[in-house]
Amino acid sequence: MAERYNIKETEKKWRDIWTAQKTFEVTEVTSKPKSYVLAMLPYPSGRIHVGHVRNYTLSDVVARYKKAKGFNVLNPMGWDALGLPAENAAMERGVHPQDWTYSNIDQMKKQLLSMGLAIDWSREVATCAPEYYKHEQSMFISFYKAGLAYRRESMVNWDPIENTVLANEQVVDGKGWRSGAPVERRKLNQWFFRITKYADELLEGLKTLDRWPEKVRIMQENWIGKSQGLQFTFDIVGRDEKLDVFTTRPDTLYGSSFAAIAPDHPLSKTLGADKPGYADFIKQCQAGGTSEAAIEQAEKIGFDTGAKVQHPFDPSIQLPIYIANFILMDYGTGGIFGCPGHDQRDHDFATKYKLPIYQVVAPENGEKVDIQKEPYVGPGKMVNSREFDGMEIEAAKSAAIAKMENLGRGKGVTQYRLRDWGVSRQRYWGCPVPMIHCEVCGIVPVPEKDLPVKLPYDINYDAPGNPLDRHPTWKHTTCPQCGKAATRETDTCDTFFESSWYFLRYLDPKNTERGFSDAKSKYWMAVDQYIGGVEHAVLHLLYSRFFMRALRDCGYAVPDEPFAGLFTQGMVTHATYKDKDGKWVFPAEVTVTPDGKATLTSDGSPITIGRIEKMSKSKKNVIDPEDILETYGADAARLFILSDSPPERDLEWTEGGIEGAWRFINKLDRMLQDDKGNLNNAAKPGSFSDAASDLRRKSHSTIAGVAKDIDNFAMNKAVAKIRELSNAIDGFNPKDDADKWALNEAWSMLLAAANPMIPHLTEELWEQIGNKTLLANTAWPKVEEALLASDTATIAVQVNGKLRATITLPKGADQKTAEEAAMAEEGVKRAITGLSVKKVIVVPDRIVNIVAAA
RNA sequence: GCCCCAGUGGUGGAAUGGUAGACGCGCCUGACUCAAAAUCAGGUGCCGCAAGGCGUGGGGGUUCAAGUCCCUCCUGGGGCACCA
Numbered sequence: 001m002a003e004r005y006n007i008k009e010t011e012k013k014w015r016d017i018w019t020a021q022k023t024f025e026v027t028e029v030t031s032k033p034k035s036y037v038l039a040m041l042p043y044p045s046g047r048i049h050v051g052h053v054r055n056y057t058l059s060d061v062v063a064r065y066k067k068a069k070g071f072n073v074l075n076p077m078g079w080d081a082l083g084l085p086a087e088n089a090a091m092e093r094g095v096h097p098q099d100w101t102y103s104n105i106d107q108m109k110k111q112l113l114s115m116g117l118a119i120d121w122s123r124e125v126a127t128c129a130p131e132y133y134k135h136e137q138s139m140f141i142s143f144y145k146a147g148l149a150y151r152r153e154s155m156v157n158w159d160p161i162e163n164t165v166l167a168n169e170q171v172v173d174g175k176g177w178r179s180g181a182p183v184e185r186r187k188l189n190q191w192f193f194r195i196t197k198y199a200d201e202l203l204e205g206l207k208t209l210d211r212w213p214e215k216v217r218i219m220q221e222n223w224i225g226k227s228q229g230l231q232f233t234f235d236i237v238g239r240d241e242k243l244d245v246f247t248t249r250p251d252t253l254y255g256s257s258f259a260a261i262a263p264d265h266p267l268s269k270t271l272g273a274d275k276p277g278y279a280d281f282i283k284q285c286q287a288g289g290t291s292e293a294a295i296e297q298a299e300k301i302g303f304d305t306g307a308k309v310q311h312p313f314d315p316s317i318q319l320p321i322y323i324a325n326f327i328l329m330d331y332g333t334g335g336i337f338g339c340p341g342h343d344q345r346d347h348d349f350a351t352k353y354k355l356p357i358y359q360v361v362a363p364e365n366g367e368k369v370d371i372q373k374e375p376y377v378g379p380g381k382m383v384n385s386r387e388f389d390g391m392e393i394e395a396a397k398s399a400a401i402a403k404m405e406n407l408g409r410g411k412g413v414t415q416y417r418l419r420d421w422g423v424s425r426q427r428y429w430g431c432p433v434p435m436i437h438c439e440v441c442g443i444v445p446v447p448e449k450d451l452p453v454k455l456p457y458d459i460n461y462d463a464p465g466n467p468l469d470r471h472p473t474w475k476h477t478t479c480p481q482c483g484k485a486a487t488r489e490t491d492t493c494d495t496f497f498e499s500s501w502y503f504l505r506y507l508d509p510k511n512t513e514r515g516f517s518d519a520k521s522k523y524w525m526a527v528d529q530y531i532g533g534v535e536h537a538v539l540h541l542l543y544s545r546f547f548m549r550a551l552r553d554c555g556y557a558v559p560d561e562p563f564a565g566l567f568t569q570g571m572v573t574h575a576t577y578k579d580k581d582g583k584w585v586f587p588a589e590v591t592v593t594p595d596g597k598a599t600l601t602s603d604g605s606p607i608t609i610g611r612i613e614k615m616s617k618s619k620k621n622v623i624d625p626e627d628i629l630e631t632y633g634a635d636a637a638r639l640f641i642l643s644d645s646p647p648e649r650d651l652e653w654t655e656g657g658i659e660g661a662w663r664f665i666n667k668l669d670r671m672l673q674d675d676k677g678n679l680n681n682a683a684k685p686g687s688f689s690d691a692a693s694d695l696r697r698k699s700h701s702t703i704a705g706v707a708k709d710i711d712n713f714a715m716n717k718a719v720a721k722i723r724e725l726s727n728a729i730d731g732f733n734p735k736d737d738a739d740k741w742a743l744n745e746a747w748s749m750l751l752a753a754a755n756p757m758i759p760h761l762t763e764e765l766w767e768q769i770g771n772k773t774l775l776a777n778t779a780w781p782k783v784e785e786a787l788l789a790s791d792t793a794t795i796a797v798q799v800n801g802k803l804r805a806t807i808t809l810p811k812g813a814d815q816k817t818a819e820e821a822a823m824a825e826e827g828v829k830r831a832i833t834g835l836s837v838k839k840v841i842v843v844p845d846r847i848v849n850i851v852a853a854a
Numbered sequence: 855g856c857c858c859c860a861g862u863g864g865u866g867g868a869a870u871g872g873u874a875g876a877c878g879c880g881c882c883u884g885a886c887u888c889a890a891a892a893u894c895a896g897g898u899g900c901c902g903c904a905a906g907g908c909g910u911g912g913g914g915g916u917u918c919a920a921g922u923c924c925c926u927c928c929u930g931g932g933g934c935a936c937c938a
Binding site: 214215218219222223225227229245246247248249260300324325326327328330331332333335336337338339343344345346348415416417534537538643644645646649650651652654656657659660661663664667670716717719720721722723724727794795796797798800801802803805806838839840841843846847849850851 | 855856857858859860865866867868872873876877878879880892893917918919920931932933934936937938
């Protein structure tokens with residue numbers, strides 16, 4: 001009996017060898033094609049979770065496979081180390097954010113190392129290091145000089161729990177994305193990045209990203225939110241002021257019955273301030289949007305200013321101007337014209353304030369619509385619209401825009417939903433904005449030679465708000481221009497800043513002069529395969545795309561699109577458990593019997609099994625990867641994660657699944673110990689037995705199939721093919737030297753194909769079958785195409801589309817042969833008894849379908 | 855409300871319009887064992903003793919042939935949402 005495979009020792013042995021030999025360290029090699037494989041960098045929370053394991057296993061499979069395929073593969077890792085959790089830990093536990101972060105990095109790195117990842121650790125980056133953020137401060141200044149970073153007073157989303165500003169993207173359903181607290185609106189001076197300058201470029205660029213998931217492209221497209229329409233000017237009756245409005249439905253202009261402006265529109269005060277009830281109304285609008293209930297009810301309210309505008313096409317028509325809470329100041333012009341007949345919101349509003357509702361579009365099929373009851377928003381032709389009558393909607397839009405342009409009152413314009421990216425955070429643990437406020441000179445960038453502006457270490461959290469702002473000395477400095485006393489900007493940057501360019505820093509991590517050299521960027525960029533969670537579909541991925549364009553315009557050599565290929569993995573889920581008191585319980589504390597009953601392991605009390613959900617700390621349905629790696633080893637963990645679900649779908653973590661993977665690891669080792677004496681790696685024999693030929697066909701088709709599956713991210717299918725080959729090897733009994741040669745070939749190919757998934761075991765067995773060089777450095781096996789084609793084909797025989805028999809014929813047998821063989825089958829004869837054959841369809845080597853009827 | 859995506863055995867999931875259920879989990883039978891675990895051999899979509907019939911969320915359609923294409927409905931998941 002062979003000694004059982006020692007997972008722990010063997011896995012460590014190979015990791016040490018890879019490290020010692022610097023197997024995965026790379027430099028720019030022009031003789032090979034490059035491949036940049038990148039997993040989204042983790043936040044150093046201190047412990048890896050199963051989602052990380054899935055992410056890095058996927059990127060590792062791709063990296064190892066690409067390396068075998070002859071690519072010069074860069075697969076780096078780093079830490080997204082700035083951010084709020086470190087400060088929360090500081091406040092809760094009195095540790096310093098920096099110390100907390102670095103100790104977390106140490107712990108997490110140990111865990112990652114135990115996964116056996118093919119990472120070039122010499123390029124490791126932590127974004128909280130001044131050596132890192134120095135370069136983004138330099139970029140910030142470049143952006144400022146290029147007009148891409150600017151400061152303005154603006155309404156911000158204020159998170160009252162975290163005491164900080166949130167980006168629009170960080171507000172989910174009116175609540176802070178982390179705290180869950182209802183967001184308030186406050187006015188503050190804030191730094192912004194002018195992402196809107198690239199709105200159209202970012203939209204157009206999506207079309208070139210053919211290796212991105214369709215879903216992510218659609219989400220970004222919606223986020224950018226391009227709409228074409230007409231902007232025009234209303235004259236206000238009896239006043240000099242004008243009202244600009246934007247509409248995507250200029251065709252419905254003759255159906256308008258009111259105009260409306262946002263509560264914070266400049267005209268709001270001008271027209272309304274002296275009217276009774278105005279102040280109350282404005283107060284009511286501001287309340288709306290802060291409280292959760294108000295957001296959900298979202299009732300439309302309006303205030304009649306008493307002022308009127310003239311219809312641009314017919315000054316005799318006068319429309320009342322309302323102030324309405326559903327108009328947004330920061331979209332379009334902050335003003336609209338209302339056409340209640342063909343817009344739901346306008347209809348709601350008109351109904352409430354008893355404004356007239358006119359029909360100007362009629363369905364073409366003559367269907368009657370009751371426009372007073374509900375608006376009609378479908379296709380049709382114009383009615384009650386004078387010169388536009390009879391036109392299709394699209395034609396009427398063009399005609400209305402043309403007419404307005406001729407009148408000199410407006411023009412066709414494009415609007416975007418995308419807003420500039422607010423990057424200011426009133427927080428300590430972030431990259432300091434490298435700016436100085438001087439009473440004389442205004443805002444002055446910190447000179448390049450004074451970078452980085454480092455965070456001070458001696459801070460305290462005794463009071464709420466920003467520790468930088470109340471630090472006794474840090475913010476006091478002198479103006480670089482006039483030399484007078486001045487103060488530093490105390491805002492730090494949104495942490496999405498760091499992750500917008502980290503993949504460039506990996507290319508040149510030791511460069512002290514610039515963030516990265518142009519030459520290295522030209523060699524490695526773009527990232528060939530980026531892998532991470534779909535939760536970053538808009539935020540991180542859009543910011544990174546913006547960053548490339550901004551850097552490009554500041555003279556850096558970067559491609560417009562940072563990520564040529566993107567793969568978004570599914571979540572890892574697990575059943576949830578509650579004890580008899582209704583409290584959540586960790587899976588590790590629960591024993592589940594085969595009949596599906598669960599008890600608390602410690603005292604045998606009953607446990608209720610709940611829904612299968614995304615792993616989350618709050619529901620305790622989490623598995624600690626460290627336990628798994630310790631118990632089953634890295635190979636088993638990796639194999640299980642890859643084998644069950646397609647990577648883009650959710651993966652349910654099950655005890656049975658990980659055990660199955662672990663059994664397979666041990667089985668492979670046992671099989672090899674049995675086969676060891678039966679391998680022949682001498683010269684290739686001239687002929688093979690039928691059984692050996694079958695095995696060889698399986699070996700070669702596995703190599704071809706696994707390659708295709710990995711290329712398509714169908715890792716579960718690749719694993720299935722590897723198991724099939726191992727089953728074929730298991731069932732093969734070599735009888736002569738040629739058989740032994742075929743068996744040796746099968747083992748070599750099995751190990752090569754499985755190496756990206758289970759690198760430790762395959763490396764070990766590779767050595768045991770007599771190889772002197774690392775499998776990690778071995779080229780992907782060459783497929784003998786001739787072997788893939790079998791010389792016979794199994795053909796299905798159907799009668800009226802139902803399977804009645806299968807026949808085996810030589811490949812390429814002609815239609816007549818196939819038809820005759822099919823007709824000779826008992827099952828076929830029986831099925832056509834009493835019927836006459838009308839037609840026979842023969843698809844060579846595939847199917848014969850006999851169409852028969854009475 | 856709008857926009858995506860997905861519904862296949864007990865279960866995770868396979869299937870260029872051409873033999874539905876590969877591969878795994880679970881389960882059943884057997885071998886080994888005093889016994890159990892591990893391992894090994896075999897079986898396992900449903901109904902039926904069998905012959906056979908029925909089967910990819912429901913209904914309709916295209917086709918010699920539909921899990922796959924088209925229409926429609928249902929269910930689940932995700933994204934966006936006073937965006938004029």
